[in-house]
Amino acid sequence: MNPVSEALVAVLIVVGALFVLLGAIGLARLPDFLTRLHGPTKATTLGVGTILLASAIFFSQTAETGLSLHELAILFFLFITAPISAHLLAKAALHRRPPAGEIHPAAGPELAPESSTQDAKTRGKDTGGADTVGPPAPGRCSGGAGAEL
Amino acid sequence: MIARLLPYPLLALTIFLVWATITNAESAGLLLLGALLAVMLPLITRPFWPEAPRLARPGLALRFLGVFSADIVLANLRVARQVIGPLHRLSPALVEVPLDLRDPFVATLLASVVSLTPGTVAIDVDQQRWTLLVHALDSPDRAALIAEIKTRYEAPLKEIFGC
Numbered sequence: 347m348n349p350v351s352e353a354l355v356a357v358l359i360v361v362g363a364l365f366v367l368l369g370a371i372g373l374a375r376l377p378d379f380l381t382r383l384h385g386p387t388k389a390t391t392l393g394v395g396t397i398l399l400a401s402a403i404f405f406s407q408t409a410e411t412g413l414s415l416h417e418l419a420i421l422f423f424l425f426i427t428a429p430i431s432a433h434l435l436a437k438a439a440l441h442r443r444p445p446a447g448e449i450h451p452a453a454g455p456e457l458a459p460e461s462s463t464q465d466a467k468t469r470g471k472d473t474g475g476a477d478t479v480g481p482p483a484p485g486r487c488s489g490g491a492g493a494e495l
Numbered sequence: 496m497i498a499r500l501l502p503y504p505l506l507a508l509t510i511f512l513v514w515a516t517i518t519n520a521e522s523a524g525l526l527l528l529g530a531l532l533a534v535m536l537p538l539i540t541r542p543f544w545p546e547a548p549r550l551a552r553p554g555l556a557l558r559f560l561g562v563f564s565a566d567i568v569l570a571n572l573r574v575a576r577q578v579i580g581p582l583h584r585l586s587p588a589l590v591e592v593p594l595d596l597r598d599p600f601v602a603t604l605l606a607s608v609v610s611l612t613p614g615t616v617a618i619d620v621d622q623q624r625w626t627l628l629v630h631a632l633d634s635p636d637r638a639a640l641i642a643e644i645k646t647r648y649e650a651p652l653k654e655i656f657g658c
Binding site for chain 1: 515585619
């Protein structure tokens with residue numbers, strides 16, 4: 347392996363690890379379920395992406411079998427499954443809104459259920475006047491259930 | 496003839512590429528087997544597939560992929576800064592984006608794109624009213640977020656699939 351690709355692999359691994367770490371910090375620091383969901387989705391896209399890229403470069407250079415393409419398949423499956431799991435988690439959270447503070451008592455009031463319903467009330471204005479506006483009731487959420495293929 | 500043999504060219508291409516990457520494209524024989532699978536699998540599973548729209552503009556699709564990749568990197572950096580910065584400055588929001596597209600497959604694709612770009616997670620696609628419920632980590636200006644999703648992702652996707 348030449349020094350250039352060695353350095354490239356090292357940089358990619360460090361950058362990837364950094365983003366996975368940031369995703370974990372986000373998961374730990376953010377105040378409530380829906381904002382916490384953003385942490386792990388980040389880690390998979392860029393963090394794992396760069397680590398896989400480093401792996402592909404490393405094994406393409408060292409293995410005798412030539413190019414290493416497995417990583418692309420991993421990336422592909424990660425990219426098509428990560429949004430679905432995030433989507434289902436978020437949907438489950440909307441269906442089952444816990445009272446404020448139940449999940450994480452130490453969290454601030456940033457996005458307690460009250461403020462979310464307030465969001466929903468103002469939402470009609472933002473979207474340019476939707477016909478029916480209200481807090482996301484369970485029935486409405488299941489209305490679009492056909493979207494996950 | 497070709498349309499009969501390859502009812503879903505994109506699906507066939509995907510199967511072939513996944514096969515090639517999984518087997519590391521080691522020999523011509525393996526690639527041939529992959530091509531055979533790519534033709535056979537869609538034919539056998541044909542009754543299970545919903546009618547997916549055709550890729551109307553492949554060139555635009557490639558460009559969209561480029562924009563999307565760049566967005567992932569940029570948005571990751573932005574969210575990284577937000578996550579380690581002061582949290583009280585964040586203004587999380589649930590935003591309902593009215594959709595112009597009317598195709599379940601393209602709507603799913605749009606929702607996935609929105610979820611993969613950091614800072615936004617698609618929560619729900621309402622197929623009665625055709626809206627996309629999005630949760631944003633930091634969105635002080637909701638109208639801007641809606642406009643961004645619509646012009647940056649929805650419009651190109653609509654054009655790519657010609658719907």
